[in-house]
Amino acid sequence: MTAKAPQAPRPVPTLEDVARLAGVSTATVSRCLNTPDRVVKSTRDRVMSAVDQLGYAPNFGARALAAKRTNTIGAIIPTMENAIFARGLQAFQEELGLHGMTLLVASSSYSEDVEREQIRTLCARGADALLLIGHHRSQGTLDFLEARSVPVLVAWVYDPDKPQPSIGFDNRAAMREMAELVIAKGHRRIGVISAPCDSNDRASERVQGIREAMAAHALPADAMALHETPYSIENGAAAFRQVMDSPDPPTAVMCGNDVLAVGALRAARQMGLSVPGDVSITGFDDIELAQLVDPPLTTVHVPHRDMGRMAARLLVQQLNGDGPMASTRLDTYLCDRETLGPAPR
Amino acid sequence: MTAKAPQAPRPVPTLEDVARLAGVSTATVSRCLNTPDRVVKSTRDRVMSAVDQLGYAPNFGARALAAKRTNTIGAIIPTMENAIFARGLQAFQEELGLHGMTLLVASSSYSEDVEREQIRTLCARGADALLLIGHHRSQGTLDFLEARSVPVLVAWVYDPDKPQPSIGFDNRAAMREMAELVIAKGHRRIGVISAPCDSNDRASERVQGIREAMAAHALPADAMALHETPYSIENGAAAFRQVMDSPDPPTAVMCGNDVLAVGALRAARQMGLSVPGDVSITGFDDIELAQLVDPPLTTVHVPHRDMGRMAARLLVQQLNGDGPMASTRLDTYLCDRETLGPAPR
DNA sequence: CGATGTCGTGTAAGCGCTTACACTGATCTC
DNA sequence: GAGATCAGTGTAAGCGCTTACACGACATCG
Structure with a gap:
């Protein structure tokens, strides 16, 4: 293909190859690459052209080994x-x-x-x-x-x-604020779809935020129906169906993140529920998707x-x-x- | 915090440290890690517990250097x-x-x-x-x-x-197939929103596919209005507005991928155009987003x-x-x- | 003008690992 | 029972790089 490689003389060029070609020591080559200003220009140019000619790329592992920094x-x-x-x-x-x-x-x-x-x-x-x-x-x-x-x-x-x-x-405060708004809109039975809370402090803090807001408004703990499921649109949809499948379903479903919320939104549409007419849905994160869905999602914006x-x-x-x-x-x-x-x- | 680290005796343990603690040579430790079955169980156990005790993790760079494989x-x-x-x-x-x-x-x-x-x-x-x-x-x-x-x-x-x-x-054939369908639906003026075609063979092949389909149906080359813009929802929307801002706007806009198509869809809605009533839009890739937008996007599914x-x-x-x-x-x-x-x- | 810096470069000692080779006892073979 | 075989382990030579130190060649200075 190219004229530069007659066969495969040395599979991958090393510092030493460059040094030899440029007629300097390996130390000088190394300096050209790392601290160019400590090498005089004429030498440096010679080294650099050798580098190009050989297609040399420093071996990262070796470098890390010697320099103790990566x-x-x-x-x-x-x-x-x-x-x-x-x-x-x-x-x-x-x-x-x-x-x-x-x-x-x-x-x-x-x-x-x-x-x-x-x-x-x-x-x-x-x-x-x-x-x-x-x-x-x-x-x-x-x-x-x-x-x-x-x-x-x-x-x-x-x-x-x-x-x-x-x-x-502050995940907790952020979600508490959202819960306050939900409660202010008159919702009293709140469904919550969250990622599994153990081993996920963001998820658990957010749920905790909702609990705090509810407590602050003297809502009983059992006014909250919590469902935990891994983040995915599908799971969000499934969880929504479960949460709504109750004799006394919530009027608002707060989701631990936007992905779950988008799933919930889809499920709501499939179930023939109007959002927010029949049920409200909120998210968290404000990912791009949040404003693409219809209707656009009410959510917590994260910077x-x-x-x-x-x-x-x-x-x-x-x-x-x-x-x-x-x-x-x-x-x-x-x-x-x-x-x-x-x-x- | 923990009792195990009185101060910082040796910042990061090496093979040699493990070997010393286990009372074997470095070679044996190495073998325990790489070819466990070549070491007798009693030795191996001793080594492994030393590994745990020290929190040893092999240095990847050194390993790559010595083994020439990563x-x-x-x-x-x-x-x-x-x-x-x-x-x-x-x-x-x-x-x-x-x-x-x-x-x-x-x-x-x-x-x-x-x-x-x-x-x-x-x-x-x-x-x-x-x-x-x-x-x-x-x-x-x-x-x-x-x-x-x-x-x-x-x-x-x-x-x-x-x-x-x-x-x-085959990007070209895939897009040609879509273009055939678009043409079969009666569209004669086709807008195309693509990623920049130079240095992107997927994009250029896809556009080429449209050209072929149009040629096969004797549509003149200028029946296609091509707009190139980097992949992003925003860019897709902007390009759509431009494409439609013409005395004789296309009746279908084919997009080089779903991201652009979703942007186009948003722009269409903002412009008060009904899709596909007033204008048709197609995508490419079939990413998750394609079925989340409203209406769900007609696109090319890629495995x-x-x-x-x-x-x-x-x-x-x-x-x-x-x-x-x-x-x-x-x-x-x-x-x-x-x-x-x-x-x- | 010899002592003293300064600058550019070379020498060589590792960095932490793998692995070819050497070594040591057991076990086996005839 | 001497030699061959073999499994388990140790010895030590690098892998490609950085960098402390050494060194020579000048420029500078009192």
Whole structure:
């Protein structure tokens, strides 16, 4: 195909090959690549052209081994399937790129065990720091992290009382605010569709927020019908059917996130229920999908991009030795679109 | 917090630490981890408990350096923003996992230069093979890949004539089929909203498919109004407005993918146009969103999961030395939902 | 003008791991 | 019962890179 490769003389060129071709030592080549200003221009040019000619790319593993730093940050998110974390992660990556760092992403499928495995993998791969979602993880995992002294930042939650720094929002307060609105609209029987709460502090905090609002308005605990199911549109739809299949169904269904809410919305339509005429539905996250469905979803807006960007900054600061990270709180706000209406009488 | 770490005696444990604690050589520890059956059980147990006790995790870089294999496959997709590649990649990852391989994902933002950088990065990180999207890339990149002799599989297209093996579908034929249907419904002026065609063979093939169908029915080339814009809902909406802002607007707008189509659909609603009463809209990909919008989108179904799964199998086979990969063609089919209707008269 | 810096470069010691090879006892074979 | 075989383990040589240190060649200075 190309004239440059007569056969396959040396499968992959190394620093040494470059050095030989340029007639310098490996140290000089290394310096050209990492600290170009410590090498005189004439030498540098010679080295660089050798690099090009050979199609040399430094071996990352070897580099990490020798330098003990990888400029890589790992992130483990519960899922890549839907858009919940996509936007935040995108911003995270962009900001990291600005600082010359690379992102390594893994997903845990909402499983504690998988997450532990992924943490080990990312550490093994030399991540200089980790971004994790939520606080819930086993002591063993925490110990491991501490033993390796990898800086960890927890995102999507804000909890200054935890030992690990976090960046995010107050899930409980955010959902409480939404519940207040729902109650203000006259709803007294509230269905709740949430992700499984154990091992998911975002989910449990949100449910807790609803409980608090109900208590504040002297609504009995059994006025809330809680259904837990993993995040997916299908599951949201199924859960909605179950929640509504009761002698005294709720007039509003609050969902733990938008994906579940969109499922609920579909189910409602299939059941011939008008939203919000017959039943109100609310979401959480304000993902793109929320304004695409019909009617557009009333939900809690989460500042995904800001969160991602700030997470990157905090991590970079910490790695540059500018002191420990401070937990940071971002604001959410209600997006009262069209799926929440007054309680039917 | 925990009692196990009095201070920080040795930041991160190494093979040697484990060996010392277990009273064996590093070779034995290594064997316990990689080929457990070559070590007698009593020794192995001792080693393993040392591993646990120390929280040891092998250094990936060092391992790759010594073993010259990483069991890692890299994939570079144009974007993570929307769901176009998500499902396929998920399946790809799952299948890789079954074979003990790990996936490293990067995104190129539809930029050739970024992709080249990412390819280098993934190679540097030791990817044993690469999954790339589409055939379009510079000769320099191709040379680089060949020089390093990294197996490459191209996905989301099928083209047995290219030197690189591919797995996917015939974008041109798939879109031609859709265009045939559109024409059969009586449409004669067709708007086309596509991603920029240069450097995106999927996009250009799809447009070409429309051209072929139109030619086959003796429609003049200028019966097609083509608008190119990057994939995003917003862009789709904007392009739709432009396409329709003509003295003689098209009666059907065919979009290069579902994301654009959903944007077009929104724009149509905002403009007070009924779909498909006033104007028909079609998509491509059949992402989840396609059936969530109202009315559900007529689109081309692409077997994302099959493609991902088979891509993984092909790659694994190749790495196991079972001969070179063969280009594989998958079928698409039309999903005629509710956004395509007869041409208004 | 010899002592002292400074700058650009080379030398070589690892970084943590795998693995070819060597070694040691058992077990087996005739 | 001596030699062959073999399973289990240790020894040590790298893998490709960074970087502390050494070194020579100048420029600078009192």
